[in-house]
Amino acid sequence: MKTTNNLLLIIVSIFIFFSVFYAKAEKIEVDGIYYTLENDGTATVTYRGEEEDGWMYFTADELYMGDVEIPAEIKYADNVYQVNAIGNDAFAGSKFLSSLSIPHTLSTIGSGVFSLCNGLKSIQVDDQNPTFISYDGILYKRNPLTIFFVPKNISGDISLLDSIHEIPSGAFQNCSNLTTLSLPNEVVTISDGAFNGCENLQEIFIGDKLESIGEYAFSKCLNLSILSLPESVKTIKAAAFADCENLVYVLLHEGLESIGKMAFYNCPGLMGIQLPSTLTTIGEQAFKECVSLDIVKNDSKLPIEIGSTDYGYVAYYASQIINDSESSLQENINYNRISVFKEDKHWLITNAKGKWICIYTIKGEYLGCHFCRNEIEEIEVRASRIVVVEK
Numbered sequence: 189m190k191t192t193n194n195l196l197l198i199i200v201s202i203f204i205f206f207s208v209f210y211a212k213a214e215k216i217e218v219d220g221i222y223y224t225l226e227n228d229g230t231a232t233v234t235y236r237g238e239e240e241d242g243w244m245y246f247t248a249d250e251l252y253m254g255d256v257e258i259p260a261e262i263k264y265a266d267n268v269y270q271v272n273a274i275g276n277d278a279f280a281g282s283k284f285l286s287s288l289s290i291p292h293t294l295s296t297i298g299s300g301v302f303s304l305c306n307g308l309k310s311i312q313v314d315d316q317n318p319t320f321i322s323y324d325g326i327l328y329k330r331n332p333l334t335i336f337f338v339p340k341n342i343s344g345d346i347s348l349l350d351s352i353h354e355i356p357s358g359a360f361q362n363c364s365n366l367t368t369l370s371l372p373n374e375v376v377t378i379s380d381g382a383f384n385g386c387e388n389l390q391e392i393f394i395g396d397k398l399e400s401i402g403e404y405a406f407s408k409c410l411n412l413s414i415l416s417l418p419e420s421v422k423t424i425k426a427a428a429f430a431d432c433e434n435l436v437y438v439l440l441h442e443g444l445e446s447i448g449k450m451a452f453y454n455c456p457g458l459m460g461i462q463l464p465s466t467l468t469t470i471g472e473q474a475f476k477e478c479v480s481l482d483i484v485k486n487d488s489k490l491p492i493e494i495g496s497t498d499y500g501y502v503a504y505y506a507s508q509i510i511n512d513s514e515s516s517l518q519e520n521i522n523y524n525r526i527s528v529f530k531e532d533k534h535w536l537i538t539n540a541k542g543k544w545i546c547i548y549t550i551k552g553e554y555l556g557c558h559f560c561r562n563e564i565e566e567i568e569v570r571a572s573r574i575v576v577v578e579k
Contacts, residue, residue, distance in 0.1 A: 260291035292316035474500025
């Protein structure tokens with residue numbers, strides 16, 4: 189009898205142990221935000237609905253909407269819980285979520301949290317948070333400082349925090365409202381697809397330490413028109429600027445060693461290119477469908493011939509190849525010197541004192557030349573966007 193009682197006690201104990209061990213954390217809702225409550229007194233932000241249902245069974249107007257501010261702690265059933273995590277898929281599918289505020293207590297963000305949050309404009313983090321930080325609406329992780337997440341509906345002119353060394357793969361992909369971006373000088377790598385599909389990106393200012401531009405990094409940036417790469421760039425990988433339909437001028441400096449296959453594929457507005465002496469490789473179809481590529485300044489040792497499909501079609505559409513030091517190609521595009529003065533009719537030109545400059549529309553139409561006598565010159569040009577080139 190005693191043996192039977194002991195056996196029963198063991199069975200009950202095992203049942204209780206596994207019941208507690210495998211018990212599901214309680215899910216509750218407080219002020220429109222859903223949490224799972226943990227036994228250690230913490231709370232994790234989660235998606236609405238039961239575990240077995242998930243967010244995908246709800247319409248967008250039933251999920252998180254508008255401006256959501258996560259508190260540092262919540263009260264439930266006379267207990268206080270510290271909010272320290274955002275669980276997997278917590279905001280997934282919330283396309284009407286516009287902004288998110290994160291408290292200082294939050295230290296963990298799961299996977300798929302912002303999936304399909306295409307309306308999210310900005311993320312803000314409490315200054316006292318030791319794990320995350322935000323700037324210009326972008327979420328970073330500290331120690332080391334890295335980009336964690338870029339809201340897909342971020343807009344306007346954006347600057348990134350100093351000390352980041354890499355733009356991660358797909359970081360800004362399909363950020364269609366981004367217009368101007370300034371990269372820190374410390375950025376060494378722009379990874380694959382980093383700015384793919386940023387169709388309204390017009391200007392990107394790149395620091396002088398960038399070495400590599402990844403595959404599809406700027407593909408389908410339909411409004412990118414002028415590009416000046418620093419001398420530090422050694423590699424442009426496959427399809428990096430493919431389908432940039434309005435790309436007109438690209439400055440490739442000494443130091444560049446390779447241009448990947450299809451790197452500038454289908455850039456029909458590209459009018460001229462200069463190949464530096466350090467260039468050794470041009471991949472297949474790198475310049476195919478660049479139907480306006482009329483002038484090639486070849487400082488490299490590659491034996492490029494007009495009409496040839498060799499070396500990535502670089503001279504297939506050309507009428508002129510320049511192989512000596514004298515160049516008719518507009519080599520010094522000083523777009524950083526120009527800003528709109530008023531109503532797109534008056535332009536301000538700086539840092540060009542004592543120089544003749546020539547003015548073109550963004551499509552390459554010649555508008556005239558101007559001699560800059562002063563540090564600041566104001567000229568009237570009836571064009572919305574122009575290119576200024578040293579004569």
